[in-house]
Amino acid sequence: MIPLPKQMREFKKCFWMTSRVLYQRNADLPEKLFRFLVADLDAYYHNLISDGFLDDDNTMSVRFKLAPFTKKVPPDYYFLKVDNLAIQIQAESQNGLIHAVQTLKQHLYKAYHYVHDEFDEPGDLPCLEIRDWPSYPWRGLHLDVSRHFFDFKFVQRYLDWMARSKLNKFHWHLSDDQGWRLESRKFPRLHEIGAWRKDADGSVYGGYYTRRQVKAVLDHAALRGIEVIPEIDIPGHAMAILAAYPDLACVPRDFEVLKVWGISEDILCAGKDGVIAWLKELFSEVAELFPGQYVHLGGDEAPKQRWQACPHCQKRIKDEGLADEEALQGWLVKTLAKHLRNLGKTVIGWDEILNGQPGQDPIVMAWRGDGIDAARRAHDNGNRYILCPYTKLYFDARNNEYETVGTDQIILWGDVLGFRFSDYTFGRQQLLLGAQANVWTEHLADRADLKEKVANRLRPLAEILWNGEPVEDVWEFWDRWRDLNFTL
Ligand code: ACM
Ligand code: ZN
Numbered sequence: 001m002i003p004l005p006k007q008m009r010e011f012k013k014c015f016w017m018t019s020r021v022l023y024q025r026n027a028d029l030p031e032k033l034f035r036f037l038v039a040d041l042d043a044y045y046h047n048l049i050s051d052g053f054l055d056d057d058n059t060m061s062v063r064f065k066l067a068p069f070t071k072k073v074p075p076d077y078y079f080l081k082v083d084n085l086a087i088q089i090q091a092e093s094q095n096g097l098i099h100a101v102q103t104l105k106q107h108l109y110k111a112y113h114y115v116h117d118e119f120d121e122p123g124d125l126p127c128l129e130i131r132d133w134p135s136y137p138w139r140g141l142h143l144d145v146s147r148h149f150f151d152f153k154f155v156q157r158y159l160d161w162m163a164r165s166k167l168n169k170f171h172w173h174l175s176d177d178q179g180w181r182l183e184s185r186k187f188p189r190l191h192e193i194g195a196w197r198k199d200a201d202g203s204v205y206g207g208y209y210t211r212r213q214v215k216a217v218l219d220h221a222a223l224r225g226i227e228v229i230p231e232i233d234i235p236g237h238a239m240a241i242l243a244a245y246p247d248l249a250c251v252p253r254d255f256e257v258l259k260v261w262g263i264s265e266d267i268l269c270a271g272k273d274g275v276i277a278w279l280k281e282l283f284s285e286v287a288e289l290f291p292g293q294y295v296h297l298g299g300d301e302a303p304k305q306r307w308q309a310c311p312h313c314q315k316r317i318k319d320e321g322l323a324d325e326e327a328l329q330g331w332l333v334k335t336l337a338k339h340l341r342n343l344g345k346t347v348i349g350w351d352e353i354l355n356g357q358p359g360q361d362p363i364v365m366a367w368r369g370d371g372i373d374a375a376r377r378a379h380d381n382g383n384r385y386i387l388c389p390y391t392k393l394y395f396d397a398r399n400n401e402y403e404t405v406g407t408d409q410i411i412l413w414g415d416v417l418g419f420r421f422s423d424y425t426f427g428r429q430q431l432l433l434g435a436q437a438n439v440w441t442e443h444l445a446d447r448a449d450l451k452e453k454v455a456n457r458l459r460p461l462a463e464i465l466w467n468g469e470p471v472e473d474v475w476e477f478w479d480r481w482r483d484l485n486f487t488l
Contacts, residue, residue, distance in 0.1 A: 001106045002459045002480050003166060003466035005132035014124035015060070015084050017111070019049060022061040029066040033094055036223045037064065037101050044105050048112045064097060065090040077133040080104060082125060095225040096133075099166050103130060110483045135468030136421075138386050140169035140229075140436025141458075146176035146240070147261065148441040149206060150450070152213035156220045161454065161488040163224035165462030170221060171229045171296065171436060174209075177239035177258040181208045182230075186285050187245065187278075194240035197257035206257075214289060229348065230290045233298030234279065235268035235332060242266060248275050250310035261442045263301045270332045271312025280339045287343045294363070295340055299333060300350035330356020337361045348386070354378060363433065366424070375424040379431050387424055387435035392416070396440045399456045405449050407440075416460040417471040437461050455488050 001008075021042065025034045041062070063086055069077070078096035080103055081088045089100045111125045141162050143150070150158075159170060174181045180194030196206035209217070221228050234241075242248060242255040249255070250269040258264065269275045287295055304325035307313040317328050333356065337347040341361065348363040351374035364385040366374035371389030378385035387393070392415065398406035399413070416437075425432055437457065444450045459481055463471055471477050 001103060001110075002477075002484060003463045004480065005103060005130045006467070007131040009129045011127040011129075013084055013127045015082055015087075015127055016058065017045075017049060017108070017125050018058045018060045019046075020059040021045065022059050023064070024061060025064045026067060029064055029097070030094075033097070033223065034064060037097065041101055041105065045108060048108060061086045063088050066092070066094065066097060068092050074133040075137065077131070078103075080128075080130040080132070082107070082127050082129075084127060095168065098163070098223075098225040099132070099134075100130075102164055102166055103132065105164075106484060109485075113483075113485070134166070134168075134466050136432070136434030136465060138169055138434030138436065139167045139462075139465035140171055140386070140388075140434070141167050141454075141461075142171035142173060142388070142436055142438040144173040144176065144439060144441045145181050146173060146179040146441075148445050149179065149181065149208075150441075150447070151207065152209055152217050154447060155217050158454075159217070159221050159224055159226055161458060162226055164488065165458055166466055167462065168226055169229060169434075169436060170226050171231060171438075173231045173233070173440075175232050175240060176237045177264050178261070179206055179257060180240040180244065182214065182232075182286075182289075183208055183210045184282070184285060185211075186281055189244035190241065192244070194244040194257060197240075197259050199259050205259075211289065218291065227292040227294070228290060229292060229294045229296050230286055231296035231298055231348075232282065232286060233300070235270060235329065236264065236300065236302030237298060238268050239264050239266060241268065245278070248278060250306040250313060263303060265303050265305050267302050267306055269310060269312055270307065270328050271310055271314070271316040276332075276335060279336060283336060283340055284343060287340060287345050293344075293346055294348050295345045296348040296365075297333065297336055298350060299329065299353040300367070302329060302352070304329075326355040327357060329353065330358045333358040333362060351378070354381060354383070358383075365436075367438070370423075372423055375432070376426055379426045379428060382428075382431070384431050384433055386433050387421070388438050392419055393435060393437040393461070394440065395437045395453050395457055396443060397453075399453070403452075406443050406453065411457070413457045413460045414474055416457050417464060417474060417477060419464045420470050421464075421468050435465055451488070455486075458488055459484070459486075 023038045076093050076095045078091040078100040080100045091097045178197055180190045184190040191208040195208040196204055199205045218228055239255055240257045243257045246252040246255055248268050249266055307325045320331055322328050322331055333353050340347050351364050351366050351368055354377050360382045364378035364383045365388055366385055367388050367390055368374055370391045371387050375385055396407050397409035397411040
């Protein structure tokens with residue numbers, strides 16, 4: 001199994017998989033989630049046994065229970081027991097039940113495909129008892145849909161991959177220099193203009209998600225225990241926004257949605273009151289559409305030349321008593337964090353936001369280099385932080401030296417297994433929320449490229465995120481991976 005359950009006892013005795021299954025629940029388990037779990041498990045199960053090999057004389061029963069345990073247990077803890085009479089699943093949280101079903105699916109798969117010794121047959125389900133829980137609350141995967149666009153149906157498949165690996169945070173990078181990807185009621189030019197770019201060969205490239213499609217993604221995610229974190233990257237990486245609303249720049253002109261990768265010197269103005277009011281309205285719309293706790297406002301790679309030359313920005317610096325342009329970005333983050341806090345949200349930003357004293361509210365994503373400096377700075381400033389270091393968890397890197405697609409870096413799946421949370425803990429453990437892998441798509445133009453990058457490293461990622469420790473025995477992991485047929 002991947003991730004390996006924290007506590008597992010396997011028994012010699014086996015339970016015989018039958019074609020008939022009776023699903024039961026206790027009253028506290030909502031009908032909608034119950035129906036989803038049953039459908040998920042049942043379709044999977046009947047795919048496994050669809051050759052009609054198994055007898056129909058007996059009924060296997062699967063009992064779901066959403067209820068407190070008598071002892072105190074960690075968040076999202078679950079209990080799974082297979083004995084010769086029934087399969088029992090219990091958790092205190094819905095996510096606990098959702099994770100238990102994924103574990104059970106892996107157990108069923110292995111039991112069906114791998115006989116244990118010469119006397120066994122497919123259909124013998126070894127009895128077992130599992131007590132399991134995640135080491136970190138943040139187990140994420142990111143997707144850049146700006147550089148290349150992936151439609152909402154594909155995003156749902158991406159969430160399916162995540163769910164099978166017990167990942168619970170989907171970071172959706174919805175805007176960048178090369179495209180805006182969200183239908184906006186308040187500012188429709190964002191999707192009308194900002195979603196489309198003219199590529200070098202003159203063709204138009206782009207797309208965006210309608211509000212209905214976003215809601216379909218959110219529903220899909222919720223049933224799988226995944227929270228969706230929208231990212232609107234400001235004040236840099238904002239050329240698609242400027243192409244739609246040029247007045248948001250320090251000096252307005254005709255901007256274009258970029259067709260090349262890199263860092264733009266043109267960024268949003270932080271001096272004009274109109275820009276601040278506009279951003280508050282935009283983030284209100286985003287906060288209303290996405291039900292989760294978090295909104296990501298980017299903050300990475302924002303060169304300050306325009307602000308240095310802008311009278312509005314310089315006036316803001318003076319009026320607010322700020323030290324410099326970095327502090328102006330800190331002020332911007334603080335202002336928006338306060339606005340979003342009033343809407344019940346917590347903001348997240350890339351680690352550059354620490355350059356400008358953003359206060360302790362924002363959660364910091366440590367990404368530059370190996371992330372250790374950024375993590376330490378966040379920790380020492382009292383900010384909560386999430387790890388996604390460039391040299392370790394950027395999945396747009398190539399998988400090996402033979403691969404031609406991807407960034408110049410090579411990150412082997414074995415490297416991911418060696419990820420050490422202990423390099424990033426400095427005393428106040430509770431500030432470290434967890435980690436995620438980032439999947440930027442400058443070099444990943446289609447699904448096949450993307451899948452190759454994710455498939456090779458997602459299971460190793462799942463292992464280290466769930467258990468919080470590097471994997472020492474790579475071959476033992478390899479055996480477990482093979483048991484899953486190396487599927488995503
Ligand atoms: C980043 O990779 N620019 C956060
Ligand atoms: Zn300005």
